[in-house]
Amino acid sequence: MLIERNPHELNAAVKLASEDDFNLNIDLLHPIVPSQCTFKIIASKIEIKMKKAEAIRWEKLVGEAVADVKHFTPDKYPSSSLHTRNWDKLVEDIKEEEKNEKPEGDAALNKLFQQIYSDGTDEVKRAMNKSFMESGGTVLSTNWTDVGKRKVDVCPPDDAEYKKF
Structure with a gap:
């Protein structure tokens, strides 16, 4: 298989199993990047991938260029809605x-x-963690110099009773 690529044309010459020649000549609607195009020959088909030169929507592969070209904007989400958000x-x-x-x-x-x-500082965080854990959630202190020296006792509110489960 021989493929000639230029930015506006695709020319392919293929030798079929029946020894016949098949030629494909297409004048493309929009330019491509020839160096980034690839082809793959499979038993049932020939796959040709062409890289677009611009991020625009091609309405068709061949024909004359239309003035109203839709450019893709990668920072917007695709939607079929008429209203953009x-x-x-x-x-x-x-x-x-x-x-x-x-x-x-x-x-x-x-x-x-x-x-x-x-x-808070690291000492404040350490004091809060230690006082909360040792008291079973009944005391929360930010004073590390006090909490760091002793074990914090359970101290439930006046109208409550602490029960260990």
Whole structure:
């Protein structure tokens, strides 16, 4: 098989099993990159892969070029919808809303503890972990000089009783 490639044409000459010659000459609608084109001969077919020179949608393989060419935009998600939506911006907006959201009750308290822990030094983090674990979740301290010297005792609230399960 002999294939001649230039940016606007595909010429292929094939010697068939019946000893006949088959010639394929195509004037392409849009240019290709000849150096990145490949072919594969299989028992039932010949597969030719051509790399497009531009990221545009080809309405057809041959013919005259149309002025209204659709360019692909790789940063947008493909959709059959008539309305386009920037999903990355939507994700950013949701994250911003979550950050500005004011939690109430236990959620506010948890957020406060998480903020103290994330903004704290290594000693503050160590103190919080040690006091919480040793007290069975009844004490949370940020003072490592106090917590580091002793075992933290279980100290349930006044109206509760601690039970070990």
